[in-house]
Amino acid sequence: MNPKDLKTLRGQLWLTAALFLICVVLAAVIVSQRSRFEGFVKEKYSGSRSGLSSATRRAADDLRDGQAPSIELVELPELERRALYDLWMLDDLGPAERTAQILAETDGDFLLRCAEQTVVCGDGAQRERALEFLVACHSPKAREICRRLAAWARRRRRLDWQEQIEQALSRLDATEGKLGGRGSVESAVASFIP
Amino acid sequence: MSAPGIASRGRPLDRFLDRLSIDPVAYRALVRAYFLMDFRNQHYGKSTATGPKALITPLFWVLGQNLIMGLICAVVLFARVDIEFFTLVGLTVSMITVGAAVVVEFNEIVFDPQDLSIIGHRPIPARTYAAARVTNLLAYLLLTSCSVGLFPALVGSGMRDAGGLQVVAYAVGALVGDLVCAGLVILGYLVVFRGQPKREAQEMLAWLQVLLIMLLFYGGQLLLRDPQQKVQWLAYALPDWIVWWPAKWLAQGVVAFGQGGGGGWWILPTGVVVAGLVWMTILSRLSAAYGTLQPGRRTWAPHASPALPRPGELGAGWIRWLTRPGEERAAFWLAWTMLRRDPNLRMRCWPSMAIVLAMLGTGAATGQLKNPAAVPPTECILTLAAMYAIGGSVPALLHNLRFSEDFAASWILGTAPVGDAVGFVGGMRKAMFVHFILPVTLLMLGLLGWLWRDPVQGAIHAGLAGCVAWSMTCGCSVLQLRRLPFALPLARGGTFGPIAPLSAATTALGMSVAVLHGLTARQPWAWGVYVVALLLGTLLIQSVSNSLLRRRLAGGMLP
Numbered sequence: 001m002n003p004k005d006l007k008t009l010r011g012q013l014w015l016t017a018a019l020f021l022i023c024v025v026l027a028a029v030i031v032s033q034r035s036r037f038e039g040f041v042k043e044k045y046s047g048s049r050s051g052l053s054s055a056t057r058r059a060a061d062d063l064r065d066g067q068a069p070s071i072e073l074v075e076l077p078e079l080e081r082r083a084l085y086d087l088w089m090l091d092d093l094g095p096a097e098r099t100a101q102i103l104a105e106t107d108g109d110f111l112l113r114c115a116e117q118t119v120v121c122g123d124g125a126q127r128e129r130a131l132e133f134l135v136a137c138h139s140p141k142a143r144e145i146c147r148r149l150a151a152w153a154r155r156r157r158r159l160d161w162q163e164q165i166e167q168a169l170s171r172l173d174a175t176e177g178k179l180g181g182r183g184s185v186e187s188a189v190a191s192f193i194p
Numbered sequence: 195m196s197a198p199g200i201a202s203r204g205r206p207l208d209r210f211l212d213r214l215s216i217d218p219v220a221y222r223a224l225v226r227a228y229f230l231m232d233f234r235n236q237h238y239g240k241s242t243a244t245g246p247k248a249l250i251t252p253l254f255w256v257l258g259q260n261l262i263m264g265l266i267c268a269v270v271l272f273a274r275v276d277i278e279f280f281t282l283v284g285l286t287v288s289m290i291t292v293g294a295a296v297v298v299e300f301n302e303i304v305f306d307p308q309d310l311s312i313i314g315h316r317p318i319p320a321r322t323y324a325a326a327r328v329t330n331l332l333a334y335l336l337l338t339s340c341s342v343g344l345f346p347a348l349v350g351s352g353m354r355d356a357g358g359l360q361v362v363a364y365a366v367g368a369l370v371g372d373l374v375c376a377g378l379v380i381l382g383y384l385v386v387f388r389g390q391p392k393r394e395a396q397e398m399l400a401w402l403q404v405l406l407i408m409l410l411f412y413g414g415q416l417l418l419r420d421p422q423q424k425v426q427w428l429a430y431a432l433p434d435w436i437v438w439w440p441a442k443w444l445a446q447g448v449v450a451f452g453q454g455g456g457g458g459w460w461i462l463p464t465g466v467v468v469a470g471l472v473w474m475t476i477l478s479r480l481s482a483a484y485g486t487l488q489p490g491r492r493t494w495a496p497h498a499s500p501a502l503p504r505p506g507e508l509g510a511g512w513i514r515w516l517t518r519p520g521e522e523r524a525a526f527w528l529a530w531t532m533l534r535r536d537p538n539l540r541m542r543c544w545p546s547m548a549i550v551l552a553m554l555g556t557g558a559a560t561g562q563l564k565n566p567a568a569v570p571p572t573e574c575i576l577t578l579a580a581m582y583a584i585g586g587s588v589p590a591l592l593h594n595l596r597f598s599e600d601f602a603a604s605w606i607l608g609t610a611p612v613g614d615a616v617g618f619v620g621g622m623r624k625a626m627f628v629h630f631i632l633p634v635t636l637l638m639l640g641l642l643g644w645l646w647r648d649p650v651q652g653a654i655h656a657g658l659a660g661c662v663a664w665s666m667t668c669g670c671s672v673l674q675l676r677r678l679p680f681a682l683p684l685a686r687g688g689t690f691g692p693i694a695p696l697s698a699a700t701t702a703l704g705m706s707v708a709v710l711h712g713l714t715a716r717q718p719w720a721w722g723v724y725v726v727a728l729l730l731g732t733l734l735i736q737s738v739s740n741s742l743l744r745r746r747l748a749g750g751m752l753p
Contacts, residue, residue, distance in 0.1 A: 003249055009226065012233050012251055016337075019254070023261055023344050030272060030345075031352030037273035044421035051573055079561060120430045121423035152430060156276050157355045 042123035045086035056080040060087055063102060064094040073107040081107055085114045089129055100136035112137060116145045119165070120152070127161065131168040135175075143172050217322045224318070224326035231302050232334055256295075257341040263287060263406055264345035270414040271425070277355045277452075279429035281364060282436075282445035284346030285371050287406070289441060291342050292335060292372040294402040296379045303334045304380055305483055324484045328477060335376050336369075343368040357453030363462060367448035370465040371441060377472040384479045408545065412552040416559065516628070517621055521614040525621025528607070529595060532680055533629050536599055546590035547634055553580035554641055565646045566655075567721070571712030580638065581659040582708040584631060585666035586701030589693040591626050592667070592674040597682050604681035615747035616740055619675045623667045631667075635660040658728060662707060665732040666700050668739040676746060 005011045030037075049057055056076055059069035063084070073081055084093070084103065093099045103111050111133070118130035134142040146169040153162035208218040233251040267287055271280045296304065304327075313323070347364040350356055357363070417425045436442050447461025513530070517523040533540055557563035557576035564574040571578070598604075612618050635656045643652025673696065707728075714720035 006249055009230055009233070012254065015254060016257060019257065019261070020340070020344065023265075024348065026265070027268070027345055027348035030269065030349050034273055034352055034354075040418070041274055041423065041426070043423055046421070051569070117422065117427050121426040152276075155355065 039123075041121070043089075043118055043121055043126055045090050046083070047086060047090045047092060049087075052080060052083055056083065060084060060093060063088075063099050064092075066094050066098055068102050069106065073103070074110070078110070081110055082114060085111055088133070089118065089126065096132065097136045100133045101138075104133075104137035104139065108137065108139065108141070112139070112141055112145060116149065119149050119161075127164060131164060135168050135171050138172065138175055143169065146172060211325070214325070215319070215321055216325045217319060220318050220322045221326050221329075224313075224323065225329050228302075228326060228330035229333070232299075232330065257337065259404065259407060260291060260338065260341035261344060263291065263410055264342050266407070266410040266414050268345040268349035270410070270417055272349050272353065274423070274426050275429035277350060277353050277360070278445050278449045279432070280346065280350050280353065281367070281448050282439075282442055284343065284350065284364070285368060285441040285444055285448070286439075287410075288339060288342040288346075288368050289371045289375040291402070291406065292338050293375040293379050295338050296335075296376045298402075299334070300383065303331045304383075305480070320485055324481050327484060328480065335372060339368055339372040342372075351452075357449070357451075359454060360448075360452035363448045363452035366451075367444050367462055367465070370462070370469045371444050373469045374440075374465070374472055377469070377476050380476050381472070381479065384476075384483060404541075404545070408548050408552075412548070412556070416556050420560070517624060518617065521612055521617035522621035522624070525618040526625045527621075529622050529625035529679065530629065532598055532600075533625070539594065539598060542597070543591050543594045543630055546587035546594075547584070547630060550580055550583050550587065550634055551637075553583060554638060558641060558645065563642065563645050565642075565648070565651055566712055566715035567651065568646075568716075571709075571715070574712070577642070577655070578708040578712050579705070581655060582662055582704035582711070583701065584634060584659050584663040585704040586697055588631075588663060588666045589670050589674065589696040589700055591630055592623070592670050593693045595622060595626060595675070595679045596677065598680035599683070601681055601683045604678055607680070608678055616743045619671055619743055619747070620740070622675055622679060623671045627664060627667055631660065631663045635663070654725075658711070658725070661728055661732045662704060665735040666704070668736045670696065670700065672739045672742045672746065675743075 006015060049060065052060070053076075055071050059071055059073060059076075062069045073084070087093045088096070088099055088103060115130040115133040115137075119127050119134075122130060131146075134146060146165055150162055150165045150169060153159075153165055211218045211221055233253045264284070264287070267283055268280075271283060301308070309323075343364065347361050347368065350364055351360040353360075417423075443458075443461055444465055446458040447465060450456040450459040451462045513523065513526060517526045533543075553576055554563070557580060562574075562576040563580070564577060566574045566577055638659060639649075639652050639656035641652075642655055643649035646652060674693070710724060714724040
């Protein structure tokens with residue numbers, strides 16, 4: 001077909017049809033690369049302490065020593081509290097379960113939301129660690145979040161995620177059973193740590 | 195012209211038309227003419243800078259832009275969010291785009307009083323005319339809807355939680371949403387406003403695709419680079435108000451239908467019925483409107499450009515305060531008037547500022563617009579980049595002043611007695627600065643002052659950004675404003691191509707100054723030296739550029 005023919009109505013319709021056809025092929029290529037796209041889904045943690053305020057750095061040091069922070073975490077700006085969670089996710093805050101427990105006691109609601117967000121937005125390893133955090137918190141809210149997440153995973157037809165979340169839920173239920181539905185977070189955590 | 199009845203021995207379509215008392219020959223000729231007009235559509239022709247006789251027609255560009263929008267949406271959201279959110283975004287973008295397309299091409303696809311002067315004297319029955327118009331309208335909507343929805347429909351069907359009928363359900367859902375949206379726009383103009391869209395609105399909305407592409411491109415980058423992947427969180431925890439958004443209902447219906455059942459499967463069939471009802475109303479209204487297109491009937495009045503001020507009244511008081519009398523004030527008034535009356539020129543200029551606006555938006559959304567005086571340079575990169583990237587957009591802005599849709603009248607300016615060419619260039623660059631750069635620096639002032647809770651610091655930083663932009667305006671005007679302004683027709687690729695090296699140079703220079711700012715901002719004495727040096731440098735550049743211009747423009751401006 002020469003350019004003159006392309007300038008006719010029929011030629012333009014053919015050109016448009018060709019454009020659509022190319023797009024269909026491109027869409028098929030995108031769909032075939034789904035696992036590659038799924039690989040890009042993960043959270044990024046800076047892990048840098050240089051940008052943190054001195055109070056937050058001190059709190060991080062306390063947590064690394066396995067102690068409760070000497071300041072009220074809820075009084076810190078949200079970004080700084082999130083940075084502490086990021087450090088926990090990077091395993092840069094001392095014993096994981098003990099630290100998670102302290103964090104949950106001091107800033108539970110915010111950090112539970114961070115963990116829920118990681119399960120939704122993170123990759124496999126991050127999801128696993130966030131679920132560990134939820135289990136370590138051992139609160140009714142954590143159980144509620146796990147149930148919500150399990151329903152979400154089912155809706156998204158991710159059986160692997162659903163299995164991960166349900167395992168965490170059953171660990172939470174088991175701990176609750178041992179405690180008879182009562183007890184402090186500390187004793188709850190102690191009960192499932194080998 | 196064949197009389198009804200003759201076609202009864204012809205093709206099935208002709209027999210069908212004949213039965214509806216529609217003249218098949220006239221119908222076919224009209225539909226063909228309208229399709230041709232669709233490909234040549236005028237307002238999109240201006241925003242895509244393509245002529246009706248180009249190989250790649252305006253409509254083709256528009257379809258390409260729609261496909262790019264769908265592609266960006268699909269790529270950004272694929273495998274990240276659930277199918278319902280994916281569908282919701284796709285349908286929303288589609289409805290906005292199709293609604294805007296109806297406004298932009300209202301005359302070509304819905305109703306044009308000028309048809310009266312072209313076909314009014316021909317023996318075309320009103321019913322045939324209405325049928326051809328409606329056929330063209332529906333075909334145009336179908337084509338536009340397909341172009342926006344192609345990628346979301348196909349890519350969405352490849353998601354893990356999509357049902358087996360997702361493609362079909364999405365296609366039906368998108369068509370229902372787009373038809374209802376387009377129908378409401380048409381009804382709005384036919385019933386509420388009782389007229390056609392204003393030329394200004396049409397020309398501005400013709401840029402919607404370009405703006406949406408930029409928004410999706412920059413927004414998509416932001417989403418992909420977001421360390422916390424907030425788009426997934428948004429899809430997981432949708433805000434409560436979303437239940438009032440019709441596209442949400444439709445998305446729920448599409449997903450349920452695609453999965454072959456589940457809650458909300460009835461929404462899609464209901465949507466089809468609603469779309470049918472809306473279009474029955476539109477067809478009756480359109481038929482009535484088409485009935486007015488007969489010789490002797492009053493139709494909507496044609497548009498005219500806004501009147502210019504009387505000679506001797508060049509500009510308001512603030513223009514007189516800002517400019518010196520004579521050539522400078524005349525050039526300022528000319529550039530200001532051209533920018534005001536030519537929406538396409540304006541819309542070709544604004545994308546140059548998009549990178550600055552994107553940086554400000556991204557920085558504000560992610561908390562990265564920090565005060566350089568309070569944090570290390572590595573933590574306020576976006577603040578510095580946004581401040582000094584304004585200078586990088588200056589060459590494109592100055593270059594655009596060479597184009598206009600009224601370029602054919604540039605001979606008037608060419609023959610005008612411009613004695614002080616330097617003053618003339620000064621007026622041009624002042625107009626450009628006030629029209630584009632000043633609003634952005636004021637926005638920066640407000641945003642930084644609010645974010646830092648320190649209006650003084652915000653004002654200082656915005657002022658510095660303005661200083662750098664002004665010195666670059668003076669510097670670039672020596673190279674770029676030697677020829678008559680507004681003397682060239684709008685041309686594809688003409689906006690950025692020729693000035694790419696200059697843009698790269700000004701951006702590099704701006705970023706070098708940004709590094710100096712970052713290094714000195716936390717030491718009071720160094721900061722003071724930096725600010726003074728910048729102010730003196732601006733004055734020096736302005737003075738040098740004026741003397742260079744005086745030498746270069748001694749013989750007047752080049753044609």
